[in-house]
Amino acid sequence: MRHRHGPSPSQSVLRRAWDRGFRLHDHGRELLSGGAPARPSGDARVHRGRSSAACPDGSPRGGHPRGRAAPARGRHGGGRLARSRRGGAHPRSPTRRAEWSSGDRSAPSRRHDGRVCGRIAAVTASAADRIRRLRERIRHLDRLYYVEATPEVTDLEYDRLVAELRSLEDRHPELVTADSPTQRVGDEPLDSLRPVRHRVPMLSIDNAYDAEEIAAWGRRVEKLLDLDAAADPVEWVLELKIDGVAVSLTYEHGVLALGATRGNGMVGDDITHNVRTIPGVPLRLELDDPPATVEIRGEIYMANSDLVALNERQASAGLAPFANTRNVAAGSIRLLDPRECAARPLRFLCHGIGDAAAVGVTSQADLLTWAQRAGLPVAPHTDVFRSLDALVERGTERIEQLHTLDFEVDGFVVKVNAFSQQVRLGTTAKSPRWAIAWKFEKFEATTRLAGIRVQVGRGGTVTPVADLEPVELAGTIVRRASLHNADEVARKDVRVGDVLVVEKAGKVIPHVVRVEKHLRTGRLPAWQPPTHCPECDTPLVRDPDGVFIRCPNVDCPA
Ligand SMILES: [Zn+2]
Structure with missing residues (x-):
């Protein structure tokens, strides 16, 4: 039997996706600390070889996929979007993108006579070629950014490409x-959201609350x-269950044609106009x-760091802050x-x-690999197991690592990997x-x-711990939360005096989800990690590539 003990090929592919997931998260940390993500270079190679994918017939195909007119120019000049930019948002966030929408983009619409027609046709052909290359390049960069989390160019370089494309499209x-x-x-x-019937019902998933229930479900499946x-x-x-909003995205001949909410599972709402604005959703x-x-099915969500920045912008605009990431995601996609x-x-x-048959994949692991290839971001930290015990x-280990994620998770989803077995198992009514x-x-x-x-722990590891104003959480009074390490304090920008959202998941000690930065009053100094051991006053050392600070004194009383 193949690889009884080793990882399956699909497992190793997913492991790589997983590593990327961690990097995706690291990336969020860089964003939160205020700077642009590190880019390896300002390289602007034009990637060739997939030209046919960008514009299949080379002909203009104006118009919205659903028949509405293509968005016109000159929109939101100086409006709310233009004002709210650079609020610490994601560099590729919609607000940032909206900058390019402002200003006068009224397009020339001159008619030309027969004599200049040939020359104009030649100019248009070269413009069409440049537009095609620019779109291809921008899609490629989007993919690196949102799917691979390995950005290749600076934000400035990216913005320059988008600006050039916009300017060419304005002229043509x-x-x-x-x-x-x-x-x-x-x-x-829109006047209202249009109902759409799902081709394949979007069923809800049954819940289990502990290992015994998972094991019992597994035995039923095997039986x-x-x-x-x-x-x-x-x-x-094993997949993370992201606490967002379930959506369905329909692509026709590779082009995003419909985005819909789950609704009651049979009929949802058409939210195409909003789904198109999400930079991680490929058009x-x-x-x-x-x-x-x-x-395609997936989850629309908001990152914790993005909610912190959004609420700061809300507060400075005199608007009410949003309570949590799930509510703001659910409300936003229905605007x-x-x-x-x-x-x-x-x-x-x-x-x-x-319908997996449409893309010829035979398992969930293959599907996720296919999706990444197609430019769709997939959930990080997915893995395949031969044993439900493993x-x-x-999963139990992973609950303790939830604090490292920049998005909210309310459990895991456990799936049978092989689609052939999924089909044989079928569905109940619901x-x-x-x-x-697994919630x-x-x-x-x-x-x-x-x-x-x-605190100085075993092995001399120095860890920061949050002393909280006592608060009731799950029937107990909580006075402390873990801050894990100095990098995490910096990444979440936690400062003494801040109002924090703390979370307790499973049996793990509470951790800090996010800072309510919009409630920060006055200037709170950033926390400085200690330089000397609080127990023995020995100068502390940082792990060579790690995030931990240690006391090197072997005789440290701690
Ligand atoms: Zn010490």
Whole structure:
């Protein structure tokens, strides 16, 4: 039997995706600390070889996929979006992108007579070529940024490319297409959201609350499949359950044609106008031979650091702050005006597909690999197991690492990996039998940070601990939360005197989810990590590449 003990090939692919996930998160840390993410170089190589994917027939295909007119120019000049930019938002956030929308973009519409027609046709052909290359390049950079988390150029370089594309499209409005990276934000609010019936129902997933319930579900699955377990074992996938809003994205011939909420599972709302504004959602899949129709499923969510920045902007505009990431995501994607939605820094992660046969993948692991290739961001920290016990063990460890994520997770989703087995298991009236949500109890509270204490632990590791104003959390009074390490304090920008949102998940000690920075009054000094051991006053040393600070004194009393 193949790789009984080693990782399966799909597992190693996912492990790589996982590492990227960690980097994605690191990336968030850089963003939160105020600077642009580190870019390896200002390299602006034009990537060739996929030219046919950018503009299949080379002809203008103006118009919105759903028949609305292509967004016109000259929108939100000096409006709310223009004012709210540079509020510490994600560098590629919709607000940032909206900068390019301001100003006069009225397009020339002169008619030409027959004599100059040939020359103009030649100019248009070269413009069309340049536009095609620019779009291809921008899509490639978006993919590196949002899917691979390995940005290749500076934000400035990226913005320059978008500006050039916009300027060319202004001069050649007939070459504007709905899938152009410049056409994310429409300029017309809708009157109402149109209901859409899901081609394949969006079922909800049953819940389990502990390892025993997961094990019992696993035994039911194996029994239903009636497998010779030794010859044909079930593979199990462990995915993070992102606390966002479930959506379905339909791509027709590779072009985003429809975005819909889950609704009641049968009928949802058409939110295409808002989904288009989310920079991580590709308007066009990066596939040479895209399927006629493919329905992608995933989660729209907001990162904790993005909510902190958004609430700061809300407060400075005299608007009410948002209570949590889930509510703001759910409210934003149902807004009627896409310009308002574009000002909310939303993100997307793919975790499923309506009909796998459309893309010829045979397992969940393969699907996620395919999705990444197509330019769709997938949830980090996904892994495949041959044993459900091993999966539970990993999940239990992972709960303790939730503080390292920049987004909210309310559990895991455990899935049967093979689509053939999923089909055999089928669904009940409400839920698939091949998946279960492993939820853990999670409680949040808001309190003030009274101080940061430094503890010296085993091995001399020096860790900061938050002293909180006492607050009730899950029936107990909480006075402390873990701050893990100095880097985490800096990344979350936690300062003594701040109002914090703290969370307790599972049996783990509470951790800090985010700072309510909009409530920060006066100038709070940034916390400085200690330079000397609080127990023995020995100068502290930092791990060579790690995040921990240690006391090197072997005789330290701590
Ligand atoms: Zn010491």
